[in-house]
Amino acid sequence: MVVSEGVNPADARTAHEYVALLRELKERSGLTYRQLEQRAAERDEVLARSTLADVLRRDALPRAEVVAALVRACGAERDVPEWLAARERLAAGEGPEAEGTDQGPQSPGRPPKPAGVGRGRTALTATVASLGTVALLAVGATVLFEQDGGKPTGGAAHGEATTNPAVAPGPAAGFSRVRPARAPGLCLTDGEVRADGGGGSKLLAVQRPCAEAVPPRVSLQRADDGLYQILFHHPVHGPGCLTVLGDGAFKGTLEPWTDCRAGGVTQWFRVERADGTDGWRLRSAQDDALCVGVRGGAGEAGAAAVVERCAERGGDDQVFLIGRE
Known part of the structure; x- marks a missing residue:
């Protein structure tokens, strides 16, 4: 049960909707960016108001630690697990309209790839979720990046890429x-x-x-x-x-x-x-x-x-x- 009635992160189907719910949570708190920064600092957390303003202005999924600090500063500490679980669901591309997450190397001007296609990082990260904590662990010594059509690329193994x-x-x-x-x-x-x-x-x-x-x-x-x-x-x-x-x-x-x-x-x-x-x-x-x-x-x-x-x-x-x- 989310503390702030009507602001349920589980309702978010896209990164855009997720950030919109974070903005709504902030508005319902009645706190300014400066006050949120101060409340986070009281918990020894960093929530710079300039960073927070950038996060809430964009439609990309914020970092997990920013989400957790913001939700706690808004007075909804018990709801941090729900917010983090919703974020991880969207980041993993679960749901028909997941968007706004890293989808691999697209050059400027190329149309976005469909959700779930060419999501990048093969054999790179494993997601570990617990109450209030999300960690991404990098593994392996090389990285393969997917291009359009799922074709891997990573350049030459040694020397200059061709x-x-x-x-x-x-x-x-x-x-x-x-x-x-x-x-x-x-x-x-x-x-x-x-x-x-x-x-x-x-x-x-x-x-x-x-x-x-x-x-x-x-x-x-x-x-x-x-x-x-x-x-x-x-x-x-x-x-x-x-x-x-x-x-x-x-x-x-x-x-x-x-x-x-x-x-x-x-x-x-x-x-x-x-x-x-x-x-x-x-x-x-x-x-x-x-x-x-x-x-x-x-x-x-x-x-x-x-x-x-x-x-x-x-x-x-x-x-x-x-x-x-």
Whole structure:
């Protein structure tokens, strides 16, 4: 029995309906985003109001820990298991209209695949559900990603991927280490980043010492047209596609989204060899004039990855070393 009468997550048939019910739960609570953030903090949980606003504005399934923190902050703690069970049902594609979950590598502009077709991650995750806790455990040493028609792709086992000879070669798909060329002892991973001026925090792509960078594990998946998505695989949060944020206090940073289609071109990158180096330049598919770099000093642990104007000068500020684990 759901505490908030009329807001039953079991009624949701799609991710859109699920998020709409979360919005309704928030409205019925009568609490502002700031108040919800404060109530979550009293439980030692992170529910940044900027993150929550983003979650409730989109139609993608939120992360399990965000759902649990929001439901508890709204005063419906006893209903957390029902909300998590409904989320897992939709994420697994159960039901005739499940949508808004990761469905594998589709390039920008392609029509969505039918529900249940080409759902991505083969032999990658096992879902473990308990009251109030959902964990996704990554297994295996390689990843196979399904394309339209259920055909697997993952690039070459070693060296550079050659999925389509009509496009330029790039790094092989699969689990990889992505290291800034100017600080090869650091690896791309996730970390809490605070907004300038104290406007909350987000879990974003940052650089940290490689020994401290796992989890999450990082993987590349490549589409037939040569574009890449960069995924963070976390044992608790599950897989998330790096997405360029377009506005707000975190504009230009990269946030892992559980829905690998919701961001369109903001989740895709053109990976090209940097002239005269062994490294790679990551251009945003949204704008070829924008490249991924790292804000801050070369060796600054925790510095955020950002999309910025591609450097016209030489140097390795926007060059990354990419190699299989």
